[in-house]
Amino acid sequence: MSAEIPGDLKFLKSHEWVRVEGDGRATIGISDHAQGLLGDLVYVELPEAGDDVQAGSACAVVESVKAASDVYAPVSGKVVEVNAALADKPETINEDAFGDGWLFVVQMSEPEQVNELLSPDDYAEQVENDEH
Amino acid sequence: MTRKTILNDTHRAMGAKMVDFGGWDMPIHYGSQIDEHHLVRRDAGMFDVSHMTVVDLEGERAREFLRMLVANSVDKLKAPGKALYTAMLNPQGGVIDDLIVYYMSESWFRLVVNAATRDKDLAWITAQAQPFAVSVTERPEYGMVAVQGPNAREKVLGLLRESDRTRIGKLGRFAAGEAQTLDGIPVFVARTGYTGEDGFEVIVPEDRTVAFWNALHAAGVGPAGLGARDTLRLEAGMNLYGQDMDETVSPYEAALGWTVALDEGRGFNGRDVLEQQQANGAPRQMIGVVMDEKGVLRHGQKVLTTNGDGEILSGTFSPTLGKAIAFARVPAGDLSGGVRVDIRGREVPVRVVKFPFVRDGKPQDGI
Numbered sequence: 224m225s226a227e228i229p230g231d232l233k234f235l236k237s238h239e240w241v242r243v244e245g246d247g248r249a250t251i252g253i254s255d256h257a258q259g260l261l262g263d264l265v266y267v268e269l270p271e272a273g274d275d276v277q278a279g280s281a282c283a284v285v286e287s288v289k290a291a292s293d294v295y296a297p298v299s300g301k302v303v304e305v306n307a308a309l310a311d312k313p314e315t316i317n318e319d320a321f322g323d324g325w326l327f328v329v330q331m332s333e334p335e336q337v338n339e340l341l342s343p344d345d346y347a348e349q350v351e352n353d354e355h
Numbered sequence: 356m357t358r359k360t361i362l363n364d365t366h367r368a369m370g371a372k373m374v375d376f377g378g379w380d381m382p383i384h385y386g387s388q389i390d391e392h393h394l395v396r397r398d399a400g401m402f403d404v405s406h407m408t409v410v411d412l413e414g415e416r417a418r419e420f421l422r423m424l425v426a427n428s429v430d431k432l433k434a435p436g437k438a439l440y441t442a443m444l445n446p447q448g449g450v451i452d453d454l455i456v457y458y459m460s461e462s463w464f465r466l467v468v469n470a471a472t473r474d475k476d477l478a479w480i481t482a483q484a485q486p487f488a489v490s491v492t493e494r495p496e497y498g499m500v501a502v503q504g505p506n507a508r509e510k511v512l513g514l515l516r517e518s519d520r521t522r523i524g525k526l527g528r529f530a531a532g533e534a535q536t537l538d539g540i541p542v543f544v545a546r547t548g549y550t551g552e553d554g555f556e557v558i559v560p561e562d563r564t565v566a567f568w569n570a571l572h573a574a575g576v577g578p579a580g581l582g583a584r585d586t587l588r589l590e591a592g593m594n595l596y597g598q599d600m601d602e603t604v605s606p607y608e609a610a611l612g613w614t615v616a617l618d619e620g621r622g623f624n625g626r627d628v629l630e631q632q633q634a635n636g637a638p639r640q641m642i643g644v645v646m647d648e649k650g651v652l653r654h655g656q657k658v659l660t661t662n663g664d665g666e667i668l669s670g671t672f673s674p675t676l677g678k679a680i681a682f683a684r685v686p687a688g689d690l691s692g693g694v695r696v697d698i699r700g701r702e703v704p705v706r707v708v709k710f711p712f713v714r715d716g717k718p719q720d721g722i
Contacts, residue, residue, distance in 0.1 A: 262372075262582065263389040265672040266649050284699070286651045288388050288586060288672050291699075310649075317387075 226255040228347055229321050233297065233340035236349060240321065241297040243337055249298055250328050253285060255320040256350045261287035264313040269305045269327055276302060276329060278336050283326055285316065298336045300329035360405035361498050361564045369578055377471030379406040381581050388582035392674040395550055395587055396716045399504035400579035401571050404556065405564060406470040409497050410480065414489035417464050421456060423623050424483055426606055428616035432458035438529045438547060441614050442606050443479070448628030449602035450609065452476050453594065455547060457531055467499075467556075469596050483624075498564030500557050502576060503587075505716065507554035510574050511544065514567075540567055549584060551591025551711055589669050589680060592643065592711030598654060599641065599668045599682050605629060607637040608684065610710075641668070641684050643710035644694060645676070645722055648703050652681035652696060659702065660685050661692030675713045676722065681705075 232240045238257035242250045258264065268284040276282040276296040283294035305327040309315060316324035331337075341349065357380045366373065371382035382403065384391060394400045412420065421429040427441035437458050443451045452472045457465040468476045481491045502511050512520050519534035523544050526532055531545035543558040559567045572578070585595070594600055600609035605628065607615070615629060646652055652670030665685030673680045685694070695702040708722050 259372075262384060263387055266651055268650075286672075288582065288651075288674075289383075291651065291653065 226319075226321060228255070228343045230343055232321065232343055233337055234343070234346035235295060235297045235340060237295050239295055239297050241337065241340065243331075243334075244328070247331050247334055248303065248328055249300070249331050249337070250325050251294075251297060252325040253294060253316065253320060254346070254350075257292075258317050258320045258324070261285065261292060262289045263287055264316050267309045267313045267316070267326070269309070270302045272302050272305060274302045276300060278333070285313075285326075294326065296329070297340055298329065298331050299333050300331040302327050303330050304328040358406070360403055361561050362403045362405060362568055365565055365568060366403065366578070371578070371580060374581070376406070376581055377469075379470055381406060382578070383582045384580040385578050388580065388586070389674045391577070391579035391583035392586050394577050395504045395552055395579055395583060396675060396713075397505070399502060399507040399510050399554070399576045400583070401568065401576045402501040402503070402579050402581075402584050403498075403568070404501050405498040405561075407499055408468045408470060408473045408476065409494040409499070409558065410466040410468060410477065411459075411492045411494055412464045412466065412480075412484065412489050413462060413492070414484075414487065415462055416487040417462055417489050420484055420487040420489045421464060422621050424480065425454075425456065426615045426623055426625065426629070428618050428621065429456060429458070429464070430618070431616070432456065434458070434530075435460055436526075436531045438531055438545060440529070442600075442611055443476070444606070444623070444625030444629075445602055446624055446628075447602075448605040448625035448632070450596070450600045450604055450606060450611075451479055451602060453596050453600070453611075455545075457545065471597060496561050498559045498561045498567075500559060500564065500568060500571070501548055501550075501554065501584075502557065502571060503548045503550040503552045503554035503579075505552060507552065507576070508546075510571065510576050511555050511557065513574055514570050515542075515544075536567065536570070538566070538570070542567070549591075549593060550587035551593070551713060552587070552716070585669075586671050586674055589671055589682070590673050590675055590711065590713035594682070595669055604639075604684070605632055605637060607632050608639045608641060610641040610682075636687055638687055639665070639684050640687050641682055642690065642694075643708050643712065644681050644683055644696070644705040645708050645712070646679040646681075646696070646703060646705045650679060650698055650703065652679040652698075652705070657697040658683045658685055659695045659697065660688075660690055662686040662688040662690075667696065673712060675716075676718055680712050682710075 266286040281293035670681030
């Protein structure tokens with residue numbers, strides 16, 4: 224059931240992913256494993272374009288039928304784009320967590336923070352360990 | 356020690372995500388809680404409720420004992436097979452548990468009580484039964500499957516032997532009867548449920564429960580988990596013990612006044628407290644609320660009214676309505692000054708509405 228983890232992503236332990244695009248931008252979302260834990264998503268609260276987010280601090284909320292969960296920013300920066308389509312179709316995160324279910328894009332202020340994040344293999348291993 | 360129902364392996368084979376529920380390892384969903392919710396509203400779904408506790412009361416004075424034990428009047432049970440929903444109270448009028456009483460015969464009544472409250476219920480009932488010389492016997496050798504939805508009864512009837520179909524098909528709401536399936540499984544079929552849809556709850560010998568479940572599946576009934584069971588019952592305006600009421604809450608404070616019978620001359624546990632509340636009003640009330648803004652109402656959120664603060668009891672996203680609904684307990688009094696809920700520091704207005712929120716698959720007027 225679990226989607227393959229794309230090789231170009233980096234992860235926080237708390238299940239957020241980040242994809243570094245060109246020009247210092249980074250797209251952020253939650254992992255397929257996280258959406259599976261939450262179950263059917265029904266509501267997403269996103270930051271606004273122009274907001275500053277700090278690495279490690281809560282900047283969005285995803286709510287499923289079951290629970291509300293904070294989303295932590297993997298990197299610091301200014302929000303330059305949010306996935307407005309999620310307002311009407313939060314279930315997109317259930318269907319495609321690593322693709323169309325992205326949450327927002329930041330212009331990174333400290334791009335070297337990416338080096339401290341987990342690689343796909345390390346993240347997969349952590350998920351594996353959580354399940355046993 | 357986590358307990359498992361006889362269907363545990365079957366749930367896992369069907370792809371269920373399992374969670375701990377009151378010490379039981381139970382399926383929360385088999386893929387999508389929302390899909391399972393709609394399945395029950397639109398067609399037929401089945402729930403494993405084998406974790407619920409079946410208790411048989413036997414003895415000449417069983418009815419007399421029940422008159423004292425529960426707040427509703429078992430004298431409403433006139434024909435064998437009839438069932439009654441009621442609360443079992445402590446002397447302070449608080450709810451020990453809610454349960455269903457089935458009238459089997461004058462010397463035999465069957466109770467179905469909650470799984471999470473099993474131990475304290477059995478201890479309480481056993482102690483209370485002693486002076487009446489009524490025996491209290493748990494029946495763990497049964498499994499239980501709830502089949503719910505507009506097509507649920509038809510699906511179950513199709514599995515029964517020809518000679519039982521008409522009689523079971525004619526059961527009224529809150530009535531039950533014994534029957535046999537086509538392959539000879541003896542079943543106890545009750546026209547009850549916890550979803551707001553028509554359907555049956557079926558008690559099956561434990562060693563035949565998997566076969567019965569598989570036969571339902573083959574007949575086109577899909578499995579539904581405890582997640583969908585929770586959203587369905589809340590839409591249907593039904594209380595969940597431990598969340599909507601407990602031993603510190605009277606039936607009047609849990610919108611269960613309709614289950615209290617203050618019939619002449621019947622001394623039941625907690626009656627004097629209830630009579631006082633009936634005369635003077637209970638200090639708190641349980642209300643139904645709907646939130647039109649985006650977001651989800653959840654257990655424990657603070658509720659603000661002009662009479663003082665309360666809290667969200669059961670709260671969820673309603674799949675049928677596409678918005679959040681909840682029960683809340685707030686101080687008694689008029690609420691026309693508005694009700695707001697504190698959601699992560701934001702005060703969001705909600706509308707007070709009558710419940711059920713959804714009945715027979717349809718949103719109620721004004722919701």
